[in-house]
Amino acid sequence: MPSHHPLPFDPIDRAAQLWQDRIGPAATMAAVTNIMRVQQILQSSVDAALRPHGLTFARYEALVLLVFSRQGSLPMNMMGQRLQLHPTSVTNIVDRLQADHLVERNGHPTDRRTTVVTITEAGRQRQKTATVALTDIDFGLIGLNDDETAQLTVLLTKVRRSAGDFS
Amino acid sequence: MPSHHPLPFDPIDRAAQLWQDRIGPAATMAAVTNIMRVQQILQSSVDAALRPHGLTFARYEALVLLVFSRQGSLPMNMMGQRLQLHPTSVTNIVDRLQADHLVERNGHPTDRRTTVVTITEAGRQRQKTATVALTDIDFGLIGLNDDETAQLTVLLTKVRRSAGDFS
DNA sequence: ATCCAATAGTAGGACGTCCAACCAGTTGCC
């Protein structure tokens, strides 16, 4: 979390008013700015909760993905598709998880191009304790009831579908 | 935008189903993951639109803030408060804007600690053309009507207020 | 059978964010 005190007003809302007067589609700008800012808040909360466990949200997500997979292992390109990450980001994340002995890299039996990532027992343990830490803080998402959380998911899923995120 | 083809299913929704079965508060996790992903999509769209103009969204926001200010200038710490950025991020952004001759750094007349950032004429021009590029793509936010966009803003503002972002 | 396009992964670099540490200047308190 950036170390500053809360403002006595909403800077996004104030900017929107100025936009309205001077520029144009203030509502869209406000929504976009809100998403950017909320993401930043959640990222900070989540990373703070994970820091004592030596993880970031990106690495945590990778561990969860592996735990969910049948064999506890997946090819790197599959991880990239599921996590919606650039191949180089997957390399980066797996590098760090491997350095922490939470995953292993192995060759694919038939396709020598692909690298298979397997979660270790330590990785499974780490994922469990990290999950407790995250659920304890509700993933940083506070101030919404169940209904509103569901609404938010519906709206954002609509955006993702429109953006061609999935079909 | 990460260079991969869209999946035939929603990976966030699928993960939520697995959470439901095995872990717990799947709804919250899904909402958080959605925010993270939508932010990423918007960031990519917006940055792509700004790249031809030599700007990023972070730098664009800083320019807009300065344009909105009365004298076209603000102390750096004020910029950090309004943009909700860490002081070091402000330093970083102003460095790059200054290298592009879009802003200037000057000393404060009475407080020699503070640095005042002033937008240049070139900066004002750049902001105008960049704004056209952004409004042309609706800031990357597509798939929602005006009503839904407003709903989204209401929900996210609630989250920010609960997180102590403003009061 | 061969060659060429596509795919899997990595290396190097840019950018933005944060944190910890630091220096310079200011303010308040005694």
Next chain:
DNA sequence: GGCAACTGGTTGGACGTCCTACTATTGGAT
């Protein structure tokens, strides 16, 4: 007045993301 605590800004490092470019391998088209 003087010293301590605070504030404003920068530097250096870590991290995650992306892009471009590259190597190795695969597979299809001719």
